[in-house]
Each structure stands twice: as structure tokens, then as C-alpha cells.
Amino acid sequence: MTTDLNQFPQLDKTKFEQRGIQLEIGVPVTCAVSIGNYIAAGFGDGTIRIFSSGEKHKTLKAHKGVILCMAKDGDNILTGGDDGYFLKISLNGEINEVTNFGSRWVDHVAAHNGNLVCSSGKVVYYWDKNKKEPKSLNHDSTIGGLAFDARGRRLAVSRYGGVTVWKKDYSNKWKSTKLDWKGSHNKVSFSPDGKYLVTSMQENVLRCWRLKDKLDFAMSGYGSKVKSFAFIDDTSYLATSGAIDAICWPFDGEGPMGRKPICLPYIGNKQVTFIEPFPDEKAIFAGLSDGSVFLSQIENENNTIIIRSFTGSEVSAIAMTDDKSSIFIGDMSGNTLWTSIWDQ
């Protein structure tokens, strides 16, 4: 691929790029998760790269095709691929097959306290950590996203027409509640305090339910699909992609209804494509469609620093280590940056 540098403002490398490790893998980065002080990143060719400070990264060939999704399960990495495999991979590179669906894709994976879930097509499979065979939870349409609540008691499954929330009753039977809203729902998440459920939709809008009374409302005004969102500083804010600003809805107090979001602007008027929280702070990493990544304080828009300058390719993954020392950034062309955050 050729890059016409004259089309872009000439920026010097950021200090993070100078001191970090930059790779050009040439294959889309599809996902990344933190596991302790390690970061695991998945790629479009089925490889996984594991980064840790002070060591050279490790490359594993895990799937035959695209790694579509990734989650952490204790010290292990869970991955689902378009090769139909659902894998559990340890940090030292041991790969175990949880199951395989043949020509059916594994679209979503999640885990809580050793219990594993994945979705393939319209079915969610749940592996209780004490059981070998999974329980199938059926839905009428293809699943757009999966999420446990913070305590792992409820499992939200987004789909066409709304969200199904699954919960085990006292006799250990699965019971479901439906939250309906017309349209196709993709990514889903409970708020960390468990009071809200949010989905991003095929339309350029987010849907939110207040769970105590099922009151639902929209968060709209986006110029494109909201592909990435995250709750910040417990449930203080919901930061979202889908606009040229990072849009941060206030979720403290009585919630976002009737309140305006904080809009964090970035130079260049590019779309925000990825949001990653800075743990325990009212701050976010925002990745843009041109590959640049910024760190911003939500309540002080002047306090924004550039972490990575443009690469020309949409940011598709950002993950920070649990000790908040280092971050990983990846984009759709396979340009990656692994760097420490703090000046020595």
C-alpha cells in the first residue's frame, strides 16, 4: 500500500511511538484484551500476539481464519473464529478447543468466573465451569452481542428486536426476560453498577434500558454507526464512538435522561472508531478512523494528549494492562503500537 504523506499534516512521531514498539503486521487487528500485565491481540489471519513489558512479543497460530472475538477467562484468552472454533488459550501458548461448529462462525465470546459462553448464529452456548456439556439458549434471530453483568448473574444477549436477559432462578433453571425495541441490536453491555443496559444499533443510535422499571430511551445524534462504547470510572460516563467527537453521556445520579453529553473534539475531524477506558479515571483513549489515538480527560477537554499519530487506517483495538503501565493499539491495516504510558 502506498501512502501519500502530502495528504496529511506532517506530524512527528509521538514520544509514545518513539519509545514503544511499532509493528506492521499487514493483517487487520480484530480484538485485544488485557490479562494482568499482558495484552493479547487477535488478527485477521488467525494469529494471536501476546505482549508484555521487557519481553519480545509471542506469536501463536490459533485459528485458520479471522479471529472474530476475544474475552478473558481468568489467566486465559478465549477466542472465536470464522473457522468455527471456540478456543481457550493460556498465556504460555497452550491452545485448547472448547468446541467447534464447523462452517458456522463463532461470533461472540464472554466469560465470568470460569463459566464460558459463546454465540454462533442464533444460539448461545453456556458452559458451567463444573459441567462438560454446554446449555443451549435459543433466540429467534442472529445474536449481535453478549455480556455478563459485573457479578455474573445475568447474561444479556442482543439480537434483532431487542435484548434477551437470561438469569438462573433458585432451582438453577434458566429464565429469560425480553427487552424489546424494534431494529437490530449489536454490542451490548450492562453498566458496572448493574442499573442500566445499553446496546448500539444498526441505525446510528444507542438504546438504553433502566433495569429497575424497564424505562427505555435513545441516545442519538451520531453521524455513523456506534461500533465502540465503554462505561468510564465505574458508571460515571458512557463514552461512545460514532461521531467526530468522543461523546460521553453522564450516567451518575439520575442517569442521562434530559442531560447533555460531553463532546470531546479531536484535531482533523476524523470519526472516532474505538473507545477504551483509562481504568478508575474519568479519562478515555479514543481511536480515530485515520489511526490516531488520543488520551483525554472527560471533564477537561483541554487535557488531551496524542498517543499515536495517524497511520491512515481505522483504529480497531486498544487495550491497557491491568497495572495501567502500558497500552496496545492496533488498526485495520495491522499497524500496532505497544508502549509504556508513563515517562521514565
Add this chain to the structure above:
Amino acid sequence: MENKHQVPVTVLTGFLGAGKTTLLNRILTEQHGQKYAVIVNEFGEQGIDNDLVVDADEEVFEMNNGCICCTVRGDLIRILSGLMKRADKLDAIIVETTGLADPAPVAQTFFVDQDVANKTKLDAIVTVADAVHLSSQIEDHHEAEEQIAFGDVILLNKIDLVKDENIDVVTKRIRKINPFAKIIKTTKCGAPLKEILNLDAFSLKRILEVEPDFLESDHDHEHDDDVTSLSFVSDKPLDMEKFQNWFGKLLQTKGQDIMRTKGILDFKGENDRYVFQGVHMLMDASPMGKWPDDKERSSRLVFIGRNLETMNLKEGFEACKSE
């Protein structure tokens, strides 16, 4: 650099048993060295010989945008976005629909979803029709009629099993529904692949190239719910504001019945040709450069759909002519 390369997507449609899978397997065996992804329905009729076959569910979703005819293939959005993350670059993607599928949601997916539109482009809708059974299928199943209406290329297949005069009858029937599709008569889908693939039939530029196919036609109807086509020509420039008002309102109120539209427009006071094409209520329009010196300026407009005669299209179009 933002990657502007868009992978072409060919949609293969056609009624049950018309020969879609035969055509698909021909494409896959004859196009050596090309990397294809094939998206099929799990209830496909027979085996497909390709490395990369993806099972789809044909989930048709309504878009929640206040437009009732705006439906998309949700599974296609998911699968195309997954395919775009692959390490190996695809030369093309082929989507085979089931025999009873309406092609509109497939086409609309490429208008509605930004990610799909950025990374892939709808190349053409190829309809395989069974020369033996098409006439009765059109009578009995509105899907068969819709598949003809949406086709950019129509393979009239199995002509070896039909008498010549009957081929003419079927061809006329197809022409009445869709005057600007290219009809290729085949046995065992034996058409040259260059007439099926890489046609760029949905690009506005291509509409200018196929201009001679625009026919002025006016049809009688047998049934009210028949799909037919109407086209209009004006040598007098149009008033842009009047046209936009009329056409916008028309698509808004009658978009369900209007399946496809194409047009080249000459607006008063504008140096550029305006080209547009639409699927139901969704439209793609753009100025396409100056009128060529060797060509008379004129406006041409084609509609394919149901109940067109009730929409006062002629009067509406006439009223758009500039004073």
C-alpha cells in the same frame, strides 16, 4: 492511507431450480486463480466447490428509520464485515439467494450500511430464469417477478428445452417487466463470464454507458399487481427544484411500489449531467461531468415497479420542465 478498494459483490438470484448453483459452480471453476468468497443459504440446492463458503441465514431486517420498505439483510452486514477482516484479499464475493428471496433487501444493504458501502460494492444482480417455467412462476409467485425486475443481467436458461416461438414469448414477458436488463439466452447457464462479473452495474458512471438501453415504452397491463416499467424523455431542460420536490415526494409516498429507478437529467442552468439510480426509497445521485459535445442534452427517466399507472408519472415529469 484510507483503503478505497471495494470488493465487488455479485448477487445471484432466481427461482427454485432455475440453475443458480450451476452458474455458481461455473464461475468458480472457470475463474482460475481468483479468490472468491461465496455466501449461500444453508438450504442451498447442491454442493458448491470453493474454499470459502459461508452459510447465511437470509435475515431480513427492517431499518428503524421510519421507512417501511427499507429492509436490509442483517446477516450480510455481519458476514461482509467479517470477510473484510481476512488476511487474504478477496477478488470478489458472490451472494446466492434462495429461490423465494426478494432481491431488494440485498441491494438496499449496500445503500444503508456505511461499513458495507465503504469496503464492498454491489456489482450486479444476476437473475437466472427457467425458460420452461418462468411464465407460470411469474403468474403464481410475486418473488419470481421481483427477481426479474431487479436483474441487471437475466440468464434465460434451459432454452434447449423450449420451442423458439415460446422463447420469444418469455423474452417479451421479461422485457415488459424490465426493459434495461441484459438478457442472455443459455443452456446450462453457459454465458461468457465477462457478461456476468465485474459489470459495475450499480455505478452511476455505468448508467451513462448503458444509456442506449433506455427505451421509451408504454405498456398495457393484465393485472393490477403486475410489475411493469415506464420511461420518459424530455428534450426541454428540467427545473431542479420542481424535480426534487416531485421526485422526493414520489419516492417517499410510493417507494414501496417503485422497485428501481434510473435516470440522466438535464437541469436548466446546470452544466453537468445529473445521474441517479435507486432501489425503492433509497437513491444514489451525483453530477457526472459536463454533457459531451456530440450528444444532445436531454433528460431520461426509467421506473420499474407495481401500480406505476396510478402515480401520474407522466404528468408529474411534464410539470418539472422548466418554464
